[in-house]
Amino acid sequence: MNEHDTRPGQGGPPDQTQKLVLPLTSGAPSPDQTVALPTRTDRQDETPRNPIPPPRSWGWKLAVTLGGVVVLVGLVLLLSSPGPAVHPAKAQAAAPEAEIPGAARAYLDQAKAGDANAMRMLGAMYYYGLDVPPDRGKGLYWYRKAAEAGSEVARTELSRLEGAGK
Secondary structure: OOOOOOOOOOOOOOOOOOOOOOOOOOOOOOOOOOOOOOOOOHHHHOOOOOOOOOOOOOHHHHHHHHHHHHHHHHHHHHHHOOOOOOOOOOOOOOOOHHHOOHHHHHHHHHHHOOOHHHHHHHHHHHHHOOOOOOOHHHHHHHHHHHHHOOOHHHHHHHHHHHHOOO
C-alpha cells in the first residue's frame, strides 16, 4: 500500500485527523495488538510566533504616578499653610448688675443660689446671644458651672461646644 493511499476505516489523506475503526470481535482485545499513531510533522511542533510584540500598558503606571504627585502636593500645601490662629482668651470683667437685662437677671439670681438649670440657661443665653450681648467666654463659664453643679444637659452641651472648637 502506498503512503498516500487510504486504508480501510480512514477517510482522506494521511496528514489529516484519522478515524480509528476497530474490528468487531467477540472477545477482549489481545495484548499484542498495536495501534499506529501518526507522527507529528515539523509544522505541528512549532509554536506560532507573533512578529509584533504586544504594546506595553503604561496606563496603571501613569495613574499611580499622578496619584503620588497629587498626594505629595497636598502634603506640601498642608504643611506649608499656617495653622488656625490661636488667640488667647481675653479676661472679661464681670458686667455690673445694672447692665444685665431683666431676663438674665432672674436667671443670675437663681444661679447664685446654686440652681444648675439657671446656670445652664445663663450659659446658653451668653453663648448664643439670647437677650444679652453674645459672649462665648461667659457662656462656657456658666456651662462649666452648671456641669459642676450636676446638670447632665450642661455637661453634654459643654462637650459638644468644646469639641466644635468653641
